[in-house]
Amino acid sequence: MNINLVQQRLLNDFQRGFPLMPQPFAQIASDLDTTTDEVLDTLRHLSQQGVVSRVGPVFQPNRVGVSTLAAMSVPEPELEKVAAQVSSFEEVNHNYEREHDLNLWFVLTAPDQTALDACIRRMESKTGYDVIVLPMLKEYHIDLGFRMQLDGCARLHEYSENLADTGADQEVCATAENQNSDLIAAIQLGLPLVERPFFEVGRALGLSEEAVIRRIGAMQAEGIIKRMGVVVRHHELGYRSNAMMVLDVPDDRVEAVGWRLSAVDCVTLCYQRPRHLPEWPYNLFCMIHGKDRDDVLACIDDVINELQLADLQRAVLFSKRRFKQRGAVYRKR
Structure with missing residues (x-):
C-alpha cells in the first residue's frame, strides 16, 4: 500500500506512548506539524482499510483475565x-x-x-x-509493537511514560485491576477516534475525563497495560x-x-x-x-x-x- 508521510509517522511512531491528556490527538498533530482533523481522518481511514486494528491499550497477558x-x-x-x-x-x-x-x-x-x-x-x-x-510460562519479548522500515528514522513517542504527567499514584495502582472492569471493557477494542476520547469513554461510564486518564495511567504504572497506542496489522502493510x-x-x-x-x-x-x-x-x-x-x-x-x-x-x-x-x-x- 502507498502511504504518505503523516500515515508513516502515525503507523510507526505512535504504537506506544499515547498521550494521556484531554486532547491526545491534538498533541500528536502538533508533533506531526499537522491538524487534529487530519490525524483523526487518517486514523479512521487506516482503520477502515484494516491497516490499523485499533488505537488503544495492549494489555499484559494474564494480568487482565x-x-x-x-x-x-x-x-x-x-x-x-x-x-x-x-x-x-x-x-x-x-x-x-x-x-x-x-x-x-x-x-x-x-x-x-x-x-x-x-x-x-x-x-x-x-x-x-x-x-x-x-x-505462556515466561515472556522475553511480547510488546507487540511492530517496527516498520518506512522512513529509516522513526522514533517512538513516550508522552505517558512519566507518571507525573498522568497523576497516577500508588493507591490507585494497587486497586487498578479490580476497580476498572467496566473501563477495561470500554477500551479493550480501542478508543473512540474523536477529539476528546477519554471524555467520551468517561461519559458512557459515569466517570470524569480526569478519572479515566488517571485510571489508565495507573494501569500502565501497574503493568496491566503493556503499551498504549496504534495497533497495526502487519499483513495489510505488506x-x-x-x-x-x-x-x-x-x-x-x-x-x-x-x-x-x-x-x-x-x-x-x-x-x-x-x-x-x-x-x-x-x-x-x-x-x-x-x-x-x-x-x-x-x-x-x-x-x-x-x-x-x-x-x-x-x-x-x-x-x-x-x-x-x-x-x-x-x-x-
Missing part, C-alpha cells in the same frame, strides 16, 4: 469448517492455519482459568478434536509472510536463549511455553515477520547461525490463512 495459545490437528477437508467453529467462540481473538500436522493455531482469552477451561471443553465437544493448550519458529531448548539454557532471541530485530515475539509430549517437544516460541517467505527464511538462517542454535531441534510454522484477528475481549461490555 487469562489467556493461552492453543492448537489442533485437523484433516485438510475439515479445516475450514472447524476453523469457523473455533472462530465463533467469543474467547478466540486470533485463529490461523499454519504449516504443520498441528495446523490450526489460535489464542483464547477468558476472565479466569475456570472460564478458560470450560471454553476449551465446549470447543472440543463442538469440533470433535482435542485442543493442545500451551500457556508484511505478508510470518512464521512461528519453535525450538526444543534444554531447560537450563532456555532463559539465556530466550533473552538473546528477544534482542534480534526481526523477532517480534519471544516466549517460553510448556512442551506437550509426544506430539509437541518445543518450549521456546518466536514470531518472525517479513515481506515474503524468503525474507523470513533469511532472518531465521541469520538467527540460527549468529546465536549458534543449529544443535537445537526446531520447526518453522509459516502462516497460511488468517481466519480471525482482532483485539482480545477481556471483559464483556
